[in-house]
Amino acid sequence: MTKxxxxxxxxxLLTGFSAAIELDQIRVDALPAGKFHxxxxxxxxxxxxxYHLDYINQLLPTVNGMPATLLQELTRVALTRDPLAVRExxxxxxxxxxxxxxxxxxxxASLFFxxxxxxxxxxxxxxxxxxxxxxxxxxxxxxxxxxxxxxxPECGYGQPVGFVS
Numbered sequence: 001m002t003k004x005x006x007x008x009x010x011x012x013l014l015t016g017f018s019a020a021i022e023l024d025q026i027r028v029d030a031l032p033a034g035k036f037h038x039x040x041x042x043x044x045x046x047x048x049x050x051y052h053l054d055y056i057n058q059l060l061p062t063v064n065g066m067p068a069t070l071l072q073e074l075t076r077v078a079l080t081r082d083p084l085a086v087r088e089x090x091x092x093x094x095x096x097x098x099x100x101x102x103x104x105x106x107x108x109a110s111l112f113f114x115x116x117x118x119x120x121x122x123x124x125x126x127x128x129x130x131x132x133x134x135x136x137x138x139x140x141x142x143x144x145x146x147x148x149x150x151x152x153p154e155c156g157y158g159q160p161v162g163f164v165s
Contacts, residue, residue, distance in 0.1 A: 002133060005075045007063045009134050010109060013141065014063070017094075018056045020146040021049050028149075028157065037156030045149050051098040052147060055106075062108040070110055073117050075133040081120050082127045083139035089119045090140050091148060 025046065036042075077086065093116055097106035106112045145151070150158050 002075065002079060004068075005071050005078065005133050005137060007066055007071070009137065010066060010071075010074075010113070011060065011063050013137060014056050014060055014109075016138065016143075017141045017146060018053055020141065020143045021052055021056075023143075024145055024147070024149070025049050031157050035157040037154050039154045040156060041154075045155070048098075048149065049147065052094060055094065055098040058107070059109045059112060062110065065108065066110050066113065070113060070117075074113055074137070077117055077120055078133035078136040078140075080126050080128055082125075083136050085123070085127075086116070086120050086140045087142065089123065090116055091146075093119065095147075 028045070093106065093112065096102055097112065105115060142148075149155055
């Protein structure tokens, strides 16, 4: 029998994502100016990271309110969907929520993860994962360039050398 994800697992995911965003800012701050595209806007990307951190901080106090049925569904997603496909959907939803595009739809952890389940379930094929649900879920968010800012053509600095997502 598979262990169902817990609110502690969700809290760990969110705090890990927050830490990865903060570490990403530290890495970028340490880069020489010549690594950046001429149109790179440090202030804009710093704000983008801050918006995500603020949103995560909004979700964290609501994690304990997640119902058992939602945690069971997240467990199912973690065990049956490609973690990289879930990562794509999670980043899209985090970006929508952090930018304020649809705040009422994502104001709690339950609402956010409920939308993630719906989004992933209709968009990615079933692909059983190896390992347990928690390990799979922790792969939903990258530890290097978690917001994929380095991929923006106006950034130019690329992935840090020696790090694996």
